[in-house]
Amino acid sequence: MSLYKDIIEKKEAIAVIGLGYVGLPIAESFAQKVRVIGFDTNKKKIELYKKGIDLTNEIGDDTIKNTKIEFTSDEDKLEEAKFFIIAVPTPINLDKTPDLSPVIDATKILGTKIKEGSIVVYESTVYPGVTEDICIPILEEESKLRCGNDFKVGYSPERINPGDKVHRLENIKKIVSGTDEEALEEITNIYTLIIKAGVFPVSSIKVAEAAKVVENSQRDINIAFMNELAIVFDYMGIDTNEVIEAMNTKWNALNFRPGLVGGHCIGVDPYYFI
Ligand SMILES: NC(=O)c1ccc[n+]([C@@H]2O[C@H](COP(=O)([O-])OP(=O)(O)OC[C@H]3O[C@@H](n4cnc5c(N)ncnc54)[C@H](O)[C@@H]3O)[C@@H](O)[C@H]2O)c1
Incomplete structure (x- = not known):
């Protein structure tokens, strides 16, 4: 059983959570090949995207008008996906400590939507340990599933430079990592669909988090x-x-x-x- 195969055969879908400078180009890139649900909690943003207005200027209005991304702010729509990419903001608090609330909120939502065989990949920039020590326990708690046995997790930092027309998502080498070999293979295959520069697998999620x-x-x-x-x-x-x-x-x-x-x-x- 391969999630990659199910995705390319359009039997399963990818959902991108957080459609800003990072999430929107990823969603568009995948949507040119496979089924993509684009989820954002900002309803106004979703309405503008549906009207063909690209607030980020990363993919442009012409592209967004013709995109196949299924835009939604309805959490339940996430149940139709099996491979999830999280690209929500990671700002800092006034005292300069990490504000992980968007990542935690998105993870809580996702925890109620994942099922056996799901893979969740974090792209938000975090410090080493956030994915394994904070996010996975939330996913397990909310879903009542076990990471490793029932679902898998990965981390793949985003390296785009908004506004840069030369270094684009497709031509920047992408670091990928996963909770085990099987996860890493699926994540590698799925990102290879869109990353022409190729992926760079690393041995652990913490290495990938630290590299970014x-x-x-x-x-x-x-x-x-x-x-x-x-x-x-x-x-x-x-x-x-x-x-x-x-x-x-x-x-x-x-x-x-x-x-x-x-x-x-x-x-x-x-x-x-x-
Ligand atoms: N913009 C960059 O240059 C860049 C480059 C590389 C990595 N990153 C990292 O990527 C991540 C995303 O950055 P960005 O620039 O795309 O941010 P952004 O603010 O442009 O977009 C994030 C989106 O997530 C949505 N969101 C917030 N909470 C949510 C939730 N709980 N569920 C669903 N959607 C939610 C917001 O409404 C927003 O549309 C950050 O961790 C950032 O550090 C950004």
Whole structure:
């Protein structure tokens, strides 16, 4: 029995939970090949998508007008799916601690909808341990099923850069992980349907979670360092751009520049790491 096979034969469906900058392009990409239910708790957003208005600008109004995604804010519709992708926000609280409430809320909803053979993949950026130590127990509690025996879980961080027309979902290598070999194989096969750049399987969910927070933290820290340098050089009357150009002639210079840190993730994810 293969969920991948059932999905490509359209006997089973994929549901994407959370249709923002990350969830909408994934849902669209899969909908070009298989049956996709797109679920979001924001009813206004769903209405706009149904009218053909892409608020995220990631797939565009023309695409959304012709999409096969079945948009809904009705939780019960999730019962029609067997492979679930969670792409809800992971912001921080005022005290800079992780606000996991959207992930927990989405997991609680999903816990009442999964069945034997379901696979749930988290894409939201989290710190290592959230999927296994927080989400799986909620799924088990709500569903009364056992992870491993009855359903499986995976984690696949999203690496898109909203607005970037060069690095698109399909051409960015995607890290995948699962609770066991069987889960990893199914998740790998299913994502390979849409990711032309291929997937990069890792041995555990925690490795995949950690890879995402550190890739963004590394970027944030390096840009912060360049900003510190720019302040210092300004006091010293040295042209920072010229320093960087000169430094970048070395083969292993990292090519970071001072400036704002782009996207709403880069400045937030290091707090998840901390
Ligand atoms: N935007 C990026 O650049 C980017 C890149 C890589 C990873 N990520 C990560 O992906 C995740 C999603 O980010 P995003 O930018 O797409 O966020 P977003 O705010 O654009 O979209 C999230 C969607 O989830 C919906 N939602 C919230 N709670 C829900 C629930 N309980 N059930 C169903 N839907 C719910 C919201 O209404 C919203 O439409 C975050 O963890 C983020 O860190 C974002």
